[in-house]
Amino acid sequence: MIVNQTQELARIKLQNQLDAAKTQAEKNKLGQFATPTELAKDILKYCIKFLPKDKIRFLDPAFGTGAFYSALLNLFPISEIDEAIGYEIDSHCGQEASQLWNKTRLKLNIADFTTCIPPEFDAAKANLIICNPPYIRHHHLTKYEKLRLQNLTKKITGIKLSKLAGIYCHFLLLSHGWMAKNCLAAWLIPSGFMDVNYGQQIRDYLLTQVTLLRVHSFDPKDMQFKNVLVSSSVVWFRNKIPSDNHQVEFTYSGSLTKPNKSQFISVKALKNVNKWTNISQLNSKINIERQGVKLSELFTIKRGLATGANDFFILTPEQISKYKLPPEFLTPILPSPRYFSVDEIEADALGNPILERQLFLLSCDISKNEIQFQYPSLWEYLQMGIKKGISNRYLCKHRRLWYQQEYRKSSALVCTYMGRQNRLKKTPFRFILNHSQATATNVYLILYPKFELEDIFNKKPNILRKVWQILNQISLDILISEGRVYGGGLHKLEPRELGNVPADKIIEIIPSFKSFAQ
Template identity: 60%
Template sequence: MNVTLTESRRVLRQLQLDEAKTKAERNKLGQFATPIALAADIIKYAKTLLPTDPKIRFLDPAFGTGAFYSALLQQFLPSQIVKAVGYEVDSHYGNESIKLWCETSLKLHIADFTQAVPPNSDLAKANLLICNPPYVRHHHLSRVDKVRLQRVTEEIAGIKLSQLASLYCHFLCISDAWMAPDGLAGWLIPTGFMDVNYGQPIKDYLLNRVTLLRIHCFDPTDVQFEDALCTSAMVWFKKALPPANHVVKLTYQGSLIEPKMSLMMSVKSLRQTANWTQFGLVSAGGNSPEQPLKLSDLFTIKRGLATGANRFFVLTSEQVYDYQLPKEFLKPILPSPRFLGVDEIEADPWGNPILENPLFLLSCDLPPDEVKTKYPMLWDYLQRGVKQGIRDRYLCKHRSPWYSQEKRPSSPFLCTYMGRRDTGRGKPFRFILNHSRATATNVYLMLYPLPILAQALLDKPELNKQVWQALNQISDQALMGEGRVYGGGLHKLEPRELGNTLVEKVFDIISI
């Protein structure tokens, strides 16, 4: 068969098949086709890891239309491919793939790989597995599927994944039963497992049960899949226990064949590190990880409050006036960072923030009967929320009463929860100095000083500004190294991640 011609037909059919589905349908099944050039690079790199004249038993557990198989046929002679097996759960793609590759020896199963029975003989198992598994987040998995996948993964790989784990984590672990000893695997997966808690078992598997060869992290601003907002990594390993003193190659940005950055890390170092993406940031920024204090040594860090319906509970002065809402149930609250034009928030004599467009949080702990009797205007406004379905939203219906808010007192220091570097500021995160009594929503992280620091600030209020300035001197690389990054270069920091950030200048200022 003419492989080049078939590849052209495959690309055309891929586009047609994708267009026949909505974006929501493809997202639900995690169907993001591998770009042609990327698939070619992956197979070219695999060729450098294989013997000179290999006898390939190929497996792709999430076949799609066969981007990897097509690249395989272009890189290897037919005599070198002794077996090729694929699985595709969606017949929409699977049936077309069978037609496309009917002249080859490919055996394609239209079935769920996670429920298939692996071969009994090592000679029947794959010695080259290349896969771009479905990126199905746990929200799209049923409770029954989560329990089944968790059980199968533990039986095969000996690790127990969290029920927060995405489907690709299960694919990687379940494939262990399909690989021959010393077989090579290349997985194109999101980088999320490298930084989040649910990814720790995956990292344990890669470090302890197989020989991790290389991880390449693509540039987060160069999204590999146009309609998938995630940053991708290529993970390579051999099915064999790691040798003593084994080192892993970590590469960043650029292409798989020509990365921009490269470093070697021992398995021991990786075992002791929770966040693997930080190595590339540290390498790029040149900052030293040797610092004496973490922010968690000085602050309790919490996400701002989640109202469940900001448009209903966060009100302008005009709305407060129009609806005649009682002031005792209103508290000043900061606008989202994109509408906050200052980094230092001054306060009036009553502690209200001096902002051009002040906002107020509605929260009331009184039972409905008392509100209806004593505060008829507030009651009328709450009925609007009932009619709009606000009361039945997830967070609201789990509060009692539904119009009360979680307690988040104001904090003197805040940090934005997410951001990009390609903004006018050129910084993904901002530290805010708050002199007011305003609280904040969950687009901020709130830093509450621990007792020793709180006492120092109470004794010398002028230190607040110096502490804030010290926070702003924390390098972007240090913050991004602790956080996580998503497609398009969106960086996020959770409270624990911000708490892990190393800092020394605050210590110098307060002279504890």
């Protein structure tokens, strides 16, 4: 039986009704984001050339209303489908889907896939698994759930996932126990597994325990799901140990059937790179296995400080005057980069940044009793913070003194931590030359020079300026390859990722510094 248009329209109508019945917060918590019809079809179409000759034994561990099952029935006659099994944890969705497909061969289990036991014999296992697993981030999993899932995935694959792994990672590894020999699998998952540290175990699995066939990364600006700021990928693999010379196809942007970019990379090369996004996004001229000095060998790179309550601890001169706050507990701090367009910040005689928007950080290291008797105006201001619940916020209540900030000294070089690329802004990252004594919040990465580099900068400001210019000339492709990208084209760099950026050109202008970097 080929599913007709009427039945697919009924499925879409059901999906819309189910979506409308839940708030966005409920969808986020359950990780329920329906697969678009055309995308489901394209994923199944690509499977055709890799499917085994046997009749199809289909499995979808996160069935929903059955977008993939509908695509399966649309592309294959019923005579070629031996069985079709689905699992759906949402009982309401599962019951409605069961009624929708009750005249087909589907066996839909209303159950949590992660609690179900896979078949013992190969003949009873699936030879085609297609899934868009729940996108539930680790924050929504209890400690018990994380431990249970970790133990299960380790039992089935020998791999213990990080506690930071989302549930989609567990779904992917747990399905290994349901795969027959040579089973074909296609997974629609967040692209983050190619970047983040907790994705390393998934990448290892795809390179060692199965034969990875293709990875398609959608353009981050082309979000596949509404109201979800996450970029998506489709991963195809076969349940077979890869050969030594196996090559994986990486495609990027466009559609699955007509990608904008395509290239093949050997499994051996993939094992030597930390991130996979640079393979599909970067210019082929960039060497995947870059050698030489890295920024982390010249700079200690730290995220700026997190106050836990910027609106309370970061103040304007007008607010400082209004509340009569003592200057000895105030430090200049850079405003968010969106408030200024210059990339070089000059300083006044007091070391404050010369910017239209001037801000100061409140931080005090003396006891409450001392404050109460020596600085009554500061005491009154802190009482306002207590009444507003500032002192009970997570970061504040875990400090020795809730009103004392972590220490981040100023630095001559800072980098914006995240941003978007558009017509007006060619790069999402800006390296800023800071001549002031201002510290920075966690929207910046702070570069502290190592060894004698700081002394060189102090004695030879022209060297500092050249280094700053070199940093701003770093290829955007390189920065993006080390960082990560989210839905909507939001780029982000963590300290360690910025530290991996090549620094050979900096060494070239400081020959005497080579020995310190080695």
